[in-house]
Amino acid sequence: MTATAIDLQPAPPTTTTGRWKPVSLAVFAAAWGGNEFTPLLVMYRQDGALSAVAVDGLLFTYVLGIVPALLVGGPLSDRFGRRPLMLPAPIFAALGSLLLALGPDSLTLLSLGRVASGVALGLSMAVGGTWIAEISHREGVGVAVGARRAAMSLTAGFGIGAGLAGVLAQWGPWPTVTPYAVNIALAAGALTLLTACPETRAPSSSPGRLIDDLKIRGITNRRFLFVVLPIAPWVFGACASAYAIIPALMTMHTSGAPIAFASLCCVLGLAAGFGIQSVGRRIDNPAGVRGPALALVILATGMALAAAAASALTIWLSLAAAAVLGCGYGMAMISGLLEVQRIAGPNNLAGLTAVFYGATYLGFAVPAVLAWISETYLAVTYPMMFGFGVVAALVCLVIVVIAHRVDRRA
Numbered sequence: 001m002t003a004t005a006i007d008l009q010p011a012p013p014t015t016t017t018g019r020w021k022p023v024s025l026a027v028f029a030a031a032w033g034g035n036e037f038t039p040l041l042v043m044y045r046q047d048g049a050l051s052a053v054a055v056d057g058l059l060f061t062y063v064l065g066i067v068p069a070l071l072v073g074g075p076l077s078d079r080f081g082r083r084p085l086m087l088p089a090p091i092f093a094a095l096g097s098l099l100l101a102l103g104p105d106s107l108t109l110l111s112l113g114r115v116a117s118g119v120a121l122g123l124s125m126a127v128g129g130t131w132i133a134e135i136s137h138r139e140g141v142g143v144a145v146g147a148r149r150a151a152m153s154l155t156a157g158f159g160i161g162a163g164l165a166g167v168l169a170q171w172g173p174w175p176t177v178t179p180y181a182v183n184i185a186l187a188a189g190a191l192t193l194l195t196a197c198p199e200t201r202a203p204s205s206s207p208g209r210l211i212d213d214l215k216i217r218g219i220t221n222r223r224f225l226f227v228v229l230p231i232a233p234w235v236f237g238a239c240a241s242a243y244a245i246i247p248a249l250m251t252m253h254t255s256g257a258p259i260a261f262a263s264l265c266c267v268l269g270l271a272a273g274f275g276i277q278s279v280g281r282r283i284d285n286p287a288g289v290r291g292p293a294l295a296l297v298i299l300a301t302g303m304a305l306a307a308a309a310a311s312a313l314t315i316w317l318s319l320a321a322a323a324v325l326g327c328g329y330g331m332a333m334i335s336g337l338l339e340v341q342r343i344a345g346p347n348n349l350a351g352l353t354a355v356f357y358g359a360t361y362l363g364f365a366v367p368a369v370l371a372w373i374s375e376t377y378l379a380v381t382y383p384m385m386f387g388f389g390v391v392a393a394l395v396c397l398v399i400v401v402i403a404h405r406v407d408r409r410a
Helices: 021-035 038-047 052-061 063-080 082-086 088-102 107-138 143-171 178-194 210-214 222-228 232-249 258-283 290-312 315-343 349-376 382-409
Strands: none
Touching: 021 088, 021 107, 021 143, 021 178, 038 052, 038 143, 038 232, 038 258, 052 063, 052 107, 052 232, 052 349, 063 082, 063 107, 063 210, 063 349, 082 088, 082 107, 088 107, 088 178, 107 143, 143 178, 143 258, 222 315, 222 382, 232 258, 232 290, 232 315, 232 349, 232 382, 258 290, 258 315, 290 315, 290 382, 315 349, 349 382
């Protein structure tokens, strides 16, 4: 799930192995902290202290921490080194969980906690993945192995964090505290181990102007605008639909375990997304637009299933919708990253990837927008809105195909 520019300059030989693992643990803890809140949305809705729009808005709030950290984390780590920029990640992860645990009824504390969790995740994606890959390279393994280690750290954190948080909130003691306490302990352990990891990027002796480092080239590329960006918000828009909207609609139909059901939808969607990513590179065609087109077809199918699930309110149809939407998330993610790699050069890959990630996280606004529409316009139902999602996905598909044909003629 990460694609970053990696420094492959010759490094001193080393016989020590496994020194990437503390960084992996820190990335895992940040991903855990970023996604542990998702299955608990049902719990906060049931408490009644916050409106449905406010609760769904909290899902999007942590984007306010992710995007700035993504955009500045990579360039700053190139300038000052990996360790100074990665050490704050587990600190922010623990702070975010602490604030969430302290304020179950406070929109302010919950919002601040989500932003802090977002900063931790943004730094981990921008810096942690590169640091893992560089340490792995110095230990004598290929670039692909390092990238896979970083991707696995993120995916495992997202999935396990959501799964365990849902189980603890459903059946454990102190449901508004215990899930977050686990992440605080995990982040503290990661911080302790992280200080011993080897630095792989020496601070620049003649850094130049910081503003020049933050400039990102390639944003106006026509293929980036009309092939990559149309699929980007669907990445987490599909996720948010699978494990935020559908579980909320199913609250009264899940045999008294709505939080656990939300956790199941989350884990199922992420697992499906991870599975399709493993074959996404083989499906993608560098000379065509097969990857993005297939992603949008899957997403349209997932939206149609979500509309049916919102109408029928059955468990198995809801799980099927979550799985297909998860496949759409995974295919959109991998095809978008592959397109970015083909568009970008070695000097702007990290920056353009950060922009793509930032656009993907806009999808987390979908639950709040749909909740607001549902409360404001009572005649507009969730099946109708998911039906609109089918149309929107097909419109994006047309845009992507036309843009590819125009680009090929040019």
